[in-house]
Amino acid sequence: xxxxxxxxxxxDYMWLGEPIRYLLHYVKEDFEDVRLDSVEWDKPDGKIDxxxxxxxxxxxxxxxxxxxKLGQSYAxxxxxARKYNLAGKTEEEAAKCxxxxxxxxxxxxxxxxxxxxxxKTKAELLKFWLxxxxxxxxxxxxxxxxxxxxxxxxxxxxxWVDFVLSHTAQLFTMYTETDVLANYPVIKEYQHQIFxxxxxxxxxxxxxxxxx
Amino acid sequence: xxxxxxxxxxxNYMWLAEPIRYLLSYVKEDFEDVRVSWEEWEKPDGKINxxxxxxxxxxxxxxxxxxxxxxxxxxxxxxxGRKYNLAGKTEVEAAKCxxxxxxxxxxxxxxxxxxxxxxKTKAELKKNWLxxxxxxxxxxxxxxxxxxxxxxxxxxxxxWIDxxxxxxAQLFTQYSxxxxxxxxxxxxMKEYQQQIFxxxxxxxxxSKRPVTQY
Numbered sequence: 209x210x211x212x213x214x215x216x217x218x219x220d221y222m223w224l225g226e227p228i229r230y231l232l233h234y235v236k237e238d239f240e241d242v243r244l245d246s247v248e249w250d251k252p253d254g255k256i257d258x259x260x261x262x263x264x265x266x267x268x269x270x271x272x273x274x275x276x277k278l279g280q281s282y283a284x285x286x287x288x289a290r291k292y293n294l295a296g297k298t299e300e301e302a303a304k305c306x307x308x309x310x311x312x313x314x315x316x317x318x319x320x321x322x323x324x325x326x327x328k329t330k331a332e333l334l335k336f337w338l339x340x341x342x343x344x345x346x347x348x349x350x351x352x353x354x355x356x357x358x359x360x361x362x363x364x365x366x367x368w369v370d371f372v373l374s375h376t377a378q379l380f381t382m383y384t385e386t387d388v389l390a391n392y393p394v395i396k397e398y399q400h401q402i403f404x405x406x407x408x409x410x411x412x413x414x415x416x417x418x419x420x
Numbered sequence: 421x422x423x424x425x426x427x428x429x430x431x432n433y434m435w436l437a438e439p440i441r442y443l444l445s446y447v448k449e450d451f452e453d454v455r456v457s458w459e460e461w462e463k464p465d466g467k468i469n470x471x472x473x474x475x476x477x478x479x480x481x482x483x484x485x486x487x488x489x490x491x492x493x494x495x496x497x498x499x500x501g502r503k504y505n506l507a508g509k510t511e512v513e514a515a516k517c518x519x520x521x522x523x524x525x526x527x528x529x530x531x532x533x534x535x536x537x538x539x540k541t542k543a544e545l546k547k548n549w550l551x552x553x554x555x556x557x558x559x560x561x562x563x564x565x566x567x568x569x570x571x572x573x574x575x576x577x578x579x580w581i582d583x584x585x586x587x588x589a590q591l592f593t594q595y596s597x598x599x600x601x602x603x604x605x606x607x608x609m610k611e612y613q614q615q616i617f618x619x620x621x622x623x624x625x626x627s628k629r630p631v632t633q634y
Contacts, residue, residue, distance in 0.1 A: 263523065263560055276512050280522035287515035300488045303499035310492035311475065317529045348475055 211272065215240040216284075218267040219249065221418035223379065224281040225267045227371040231285060233411040234366070235292040243416065282309055282372075289368035296363050304362045305369040311345045312369075312376045319380060334384060342380070342388055349373070350392040358394050359401065374402040382420045423484070427452035428496075430479040431461065433634045435591065436493040437479040442583040443497055445625035447504045455630070494521050494584070501580030508575050516574045517581040523557050524588045531595060546596060554592070554600055561585070562606040570608050571615065578619075585609075586616040594634055 214232065218225035220243040232239045244266065248254040258264040262279045269284040270277050278284050286306070289295040296302040318341045322333045353361055361369055377399055380388040389396040403412060426444060430437035432455040444451045456478065460466040470476040474491040481496045482489050490496050498521070501507040508514040530553050534545045565573055573581050589609060592600050601610040617626060 263557055274512075276515075278515050278519055280519045283515055283518035283522050286518055287511065290511055290514070299499065299502055300483075300486060302502070303488065303490055303495055306495040306498055307490055307492045310495050313525070321533065345475055 210238070212238040212240050213271065213273050214288075215242060215270040215272060216267060217242040217244065217261070217270070219244055219246040220416065221246065221420055222375065223420060226375045226379075227368070228267060228269070228281060228284050228288065229411065229415075230371040230375060230408055231288050231292075231294065231368055233407045234371070234405065235288075235294070236407060237292075282313070285309075285368045285372060294366060294368050296367050297365075298363075301363045301367070305367050308349065308361060308369045309372050311349070312372055315341055315345055315380070316376060319383060322384075334386075338384070338386060338388075343391075346388075346392050346395065350394050353398055354394045358398055361398075370398075370402055374399040379420060422450070424450040424452050425483065425485055427454060427482040427484070428479060429454040429456060429473070429482075431456055431458045432630060433458070433632050434587070434629075435634050438591075439497045439580070439583040439587045440479060440481065440493065440500065441625065441629070442587065442622055443500050443504070443506065443580055446578070446583070446619065446621045447500075447506070448621060494525060497521075497580045497584055506578060506580050508579055509577075510575075513575045513579070517579050520561065520573060520581045521584055523561070524584060527553060527557055527592065528588065531592065550596060550598060550600070550604075555604055558600070558604065558606050558609065562609050565612055566608045570612055573612075578616075582612075582616055583622075586613040589613055591634070 214237060216225065216228055216232070216239050229241065244256060249256050249258070261268055262277065265279060267281055267284060268277060268279050269287070278287055286295060296305050318337055322330050325333065349361070360366060361373060377389055377395060389399065403409065426449060428437060428440055428444070428451050441453065456468060460468050461470070473480050474489060477491055479493050479496060480489060480491050481499070490499060498507065501517070508517050530549055534542050534549070537545065561573070572578060573585055589601055590613070601613065616622060
């Protein structure tokens with residue numbers, strides 16, 4: 209049994225780490241899937257030494273072949289994507305992957321604003337998010353995906369943004385307890401197909417369960 | 421006189437578009453520098469047809485050579501960076517550029533939380549941003565920059581992240597009205613930023629660009 213080429217360090221849930229896990233499973237690269245206890249992490253005097261992680265933030269990818277350590281979930285996904293030809297076939301395609309990923313991040317950042325808010329504020333923010341933020345971006349993505357054939361968001365093969373979009377759309381639904389894709393049938397079908405890719409499906413069946 | 425290869429559409433501010441303008445100036449590419457009125461944009465029934473712009477958001481880059489229309493400011497800088505060999509010389513360097521830009525976006529997104537808040541909440545958020553968030557990231561960048569010689573953040577030549585970091589550090593200062601680099605002791609970054617703004621093509625752009633508050 210060969211040594212994994214990568215170590216991925218994240219928390220014991222999906223959130224920002226899952227698209228990276230999907231990508232590595234898709235390209236059939238074994239990796240050390242290190243999952244830190246998020247409760248322990250949050251304790252001011254917890255057992256985890258955060259100083260060993262750049263910016264004291266996760267996820268971190270370690271390339272065990274060359275010792276390279278990289279933070280920031282999108283930078284990691286893009287780095288691996290370029291290595292495994294999942295970053296589009298042209299510079300324009302690569303840029304479109306980046307643009308869609310940035311869009312998804314904007315929507316995610318808006319959703320994160322709902323954390324730790326009182327119920328009334330949360331409800332107002334959720335309303336705005338569902339009625340303005342999500343439609344602003346997802347209507348364009350729905351249309352682009354449809355125009356591109358419905359299977360891949362960019363170009364004519366899988367790219368890293370397919371894993372980012374599929375996963376983050378699921379995250380949106382899980383966190384807000386609303387079917388965020390209800391009005392976007394093309395994205396919904398596409399997401400379903402991504403999760404049916406054999407390597408992805410196999411991973412989903414065996415991964416640790418987490419609320420998000 | 422040849423036609424510009426690019427059109428950059430943004431508001432009449434530096435804010436998120438300036439790194440794009442810096443990069444195009446640096447590689448000596450003329451571009452249509454379209455500045456849309458913010459006041460008009462904000463009016464519900466204003467004269468600007470926002471539907472022309474992807475996601476009704478700016479900036480947007482149009483590359484006339486291949487017809488690409490691209491949104492998202494950091495994506496645009498990276499796209500141009502890659503086109504003009506300003507994205508690092510190896511995959512590792514390219515990834516480091518991306519990592520630093522994602523860090524800057526985290527800092528920016530946290531700063532944006534201060535908008536439209538009451539003064540008390542704003543003051544609390546600002547305190548946390550200046551005393552926790554900025555140091556968390558800038559202390560690492562200061563150290564990395566120093567270890568790399570102080571002139572370039574990644575590798576041994578200019579990359580797109582140099583324009584992004586130099587400008588964003590200035591943006592953070594302008595918005596917060598605190599000189600973040602001086603106040604929190606990042607002398608390597610401060611010297612580096614000044615040197616980037618002294619690059620002849622950048623200096624020339626700075627002296628001729630419209631003067632705006634942000």
